[in-house]
Amino acid sequence: MSRHMQRYLRKRRNAYIKLAVAFSVPVLLWFVPVPQGLSVQAWHLFALFIGAITAVIIEAMPIVTASIFALAATVLTGTLKPQEAYSGFSEGFILLIVAAFLIARAVIKSGLGKRIAFMIIKRFGTSSLKLGYSVAAADMLIAPAFPSNTARSGVLFPIVNALAADSGSKVSDGTRKKLGAYLMMTSMAGITLSSTLWLTAMAANPAGAKMAEALGVKITYGSWVLAASLPVAVLFVAVPWIIFKIFPPEIKETPDAPKIAEAALRKMGPMHRNEWITAAVFLSMVSLWIASSSLGFDKTAVAFAGLGVLMAARIFTTEDLRREGDALGTLIWFAILYTMSKYLNELGFMKWLGEGIAEAVSGWSWPAVYTVLVVGYVVVHYFFVSQTAQMLALYSVFLGVAIDAGTPPELMAYMLLFATNFNAIIAPQGSSANVIYTGSGYITAPEVYRIGGIVTLLNTVVFLTVGTAWILFVV
Numbered sequence: 001m002s003r004h005m006q007r008y009l010r011k012r013r014n015a016y017i018k019l020a021v022a023f024s025v026p027v028l029l030w031f032v033p034v035p036q037g038l039s040v041q042a043w044h045l046f047a048l049f050i051g052a053i054t055a056v057i058i059e060a061m062p063i064v065t066a067s068i069f070a071l072a073a074t075v076l077t078g079t080l081k082p083q084e085a086y087s088g089f090s091e092g093f094i095l096l097i098v099a100a101f102l103i104a105r106a107v108i109k110s111g112l113g114k115r116i117a118f119m120i121i122k123r124f125g126t127s128s129l130k131l132g133y134s135v136a137a138a139d140m141l142i143a144p145a146f147p148s149n150t151a152r153s154g155v156l157f158p159i160v161n162a163l164a165a166d167s168g169s170k171v172s173d174g175t176r177k178k179l180g181a182y183l184m185m186t187s188m189a190g191i192t193l194s195s196t197l198w199l200t201a202m203a204a205n206p207a208g209a210k211m212a213e214a215l216g217v218k219i220t221y222g223s224w225v226l227a228a229s230l231p232v233a234v235l236f237v238a239v240p241w242i243i244f245k246i247f248p249p250e251i252k253e254t255p256d257a258p259k260i261a262e263a264a265l266r267k268m269g270p271m272h273r274n275e276w277i278t279a280a281v282f283l284s285m286v287s288l289w290i291a292s293s294s295l296g297f298d299k300t301a302v303a304f305a306g307l308g309v310l311m312a313a314r315i316f317t318t319e320d321l322r323r324e325g326d327a328l329g330t331l332i333w334f335a336i337l338y339t340m341s342k343y344l345n346e347l348g349f350m351k352w353l354g355e356g357i358a359e360a361v362s363g364w365s366w367p368a369v370y371t372v373l374v375v376g377y378v379v380v381h382y383f384f385v386s387q388t389a390q391m392l393a394l395y396s397v398f399l400g401v402a403i404d405a406g407t408p409p410e411l412m413a414y415m416l417l418f419a420t421n422f423n424a425i426i427a428p429q430g431s432s433a434n435v436i437y438t439g440s441g442y443i444t445a446p447e448v449y450r451i452g453g454i455v456t457l458l459n460t461v462v463f464l465t466v467g468t469a470w471i472l473f474v475v
Contacts, residue, residue: 018060026051026073035352042347044079049340053389059429063389067333070340080343088335088342092300093206097334099303100147100200101327103281106307106316110278113142113155115268118261121163125257128179128249132240135160135183136190140236143194143201144289145282149424152191152201153433160187161440166260167251171441175250180442182249186240188425188437188448189455193239195421197232199224200289203330204388206299207338208417211395214345215403217413221289221299226474227414231467235422238462239455247451274315281306334388341392354400366406371464373398374415378423378460381430391420410475415463422459425452 029047034040052070056063074080088094107113117138125131139156146152164170164180171180195202199209199221209219271279285306292299310316344350361369377398381390395416402412424431428438428448438448 015060018055018058021058022051022055022060022066025054037352037355038349039347041079042344042349042352044077045074045340045344045347046349048073048077048079049337049344049393052337052340053393056389063337064329064333067336071336074340080339084343085336085339088339089331091210091335091338092298093210094331094335094338096206096300096303097147097203098327098331099300099307100145101203101330102316102321103285103303103307103310104146104152105320106310107142107145107278107282108155109320110274110315111268111272112275112278112282114159115265115271115275116141117156117159118264118268121159122258122261122265125163125261126255127253128182128251129240129244131163131179131254131257132183132186132244133236135187136193136236136240139187139190139194140197144198144286145200147200147203147206149191149195149202149431149433150436152194153187153436156187156191157436157440160184161442162264163254163257163260164442167254167256169249169251169442176442178250179254180440181447182243182247184437184440184442185247185447185451186243188434188443189239189243189452190236191431191433192422192424192455192459193232193235195424196418197225197228202387202421203334204391204420205417207334207388208391208395208420211341211391212399212413212417215396215399215409215413217399217409219413219417221292223475224414224417225290227471228418228467230470231418231463234462234466235459238458242458243451243455246454247447274313277313278310278315281309337389337392341396345396350396350400354397354404357397357401358404361401361405364405366402369405370402370407370412370415370468373402373412374419374464375460377416377419378426378456381423381426387420387424387431391417395420408472411468411471414471414475415467418463418467419460422463423456426456427452 026047029050030044034043048070052066055061055066071085075082075085117135120138120141121131121134124134124137135156139152142155143152160183164183167179169175169178169180195205199205209224212219285302288295288297288302289299291297292302307316311318361372377394380394381387398416399412403409425434425448428434428445430452434448437443438445
């Protein structure tokens with residue numbers, strides 16, 4: 001038997017083992033005696049929910065597939081009534097995510113995202129360090145219109161890859177560390193910060209804000225940006241420099257990078273009609289989202305209005321819509337997992353679990369509880385492939401325990417939402433965007449664990465110190 005065939009069979013065997021584990025977890029939990037203080041319905045829903053999460057964590061199946069299985073099981077077993085199980089599909093904030101996801105495609109299609117990135121690089125990309133800052137800054141600027149860090153990486157990665165290759169840093173000839181490895185790591189780290197800064201920069205953020213509202217914490221677009229602004233600004237300055245020191249490029253100066261960007265801009269020519277319209281829609285949407293609370297505008301309606309303008313202008317067409325399987329997939333799995341998480345809370349499971357955690361930290365001061373819960377929330381991301389899955393599973397529990405211990409609700413609500421984003425670089429599988437960068441060959445999985453772990457530690461320390469003081473001051 002050939003070595004290739006052996007690898008194939010080993011891969012298939014591992015896949016079957018993962019599937020067996022994924023299906024075994026909910027079945028075994030289903031027949032475990034129901035813990036005291038829980039209803040049978042709550043325990044069975046937890047078994048199905050944790051089964052779906054486990055399938056994603058161990059990469060037995062994609063999150064959409066796992067969610068569909070969970071939805072079917074939830075209804076067929078009578079754990080939830082059909083109208084309850086399907087209720088997430090009518091949630092406005094989930095529709096907002098889908099609409100914004102489609103608008104992100106229009107930004108990519110119009111070329112506006114690349115133009116912004118190249119303009120920044122042209123101005124600031126004269127050294128490796130400045131180029132790292134340029135890539136991170138480009139991400140910061142385009143992030144509000146991208147509800148998916150994966151979508152943003154789809155804009156940024158080709159640019160970073162071209163800059164590395166054209167600067168003589170390639171994977172194929174063993175020169176990846178000349179520049180490419182540093183840029184890839186910095187861009188990947190930058191995405192975690194931009195996702196933290198903007199409410200609309202990551203799909204889970206609006207869902208988390210909705211969950212916080214259920215516990216009495218009102219989070220608006222403007223208050224999110226304000227609370228995140230100072231710690232993110234500190235990290236925006238610190239992270240590229242830290243990576244430059246602990247994971248340095250072999251070439252420190254990049255005099256050709258501005259020329260590459262300038263050549264790309266010349267090839268693109270002046271801003272054309274589609275870019276102007278997309279820019280106007282983008283700025284209008286961001287402005288209306290920021291002012292939505294005071295003006296009484298629904299954020300989802302604003303997003304659909306922007307999408308309507310882009311479709312009327314033929315920038316995003318019905319043909320594009322038919323090709324957008326990712327948007328439909330996002331709607332499906334997000335609606336399902338959000339609904340299951342919501343009913344776990346309504347059926348008392350989250351309260352029961354929170355009481356158990358609260359008992360473990362009973363008698364601690366709220367600063368100690370706050371610190372332990374935030375650090376624990378960050379570290380546990382090692383075991384989650386999906387940031388959203390972690391948030392849906394743990395956010396309400398951790399927030400409830402912290403509030404019961406006397407932690408200011410707003411402080412904990414914001415900090416856990418921010419941690420959902422800034423912990424993403426802790427592992428290669430910590431974010432779907434990470435997979436793109438790691439798959440490039442410019443950075444290896446062990447490097448991501450090492451450098452990503454250091455960056456995550458830095459992020460956590462800054463948010464627990466500067467971020468805590470700032471949130472308490474402004475919120």
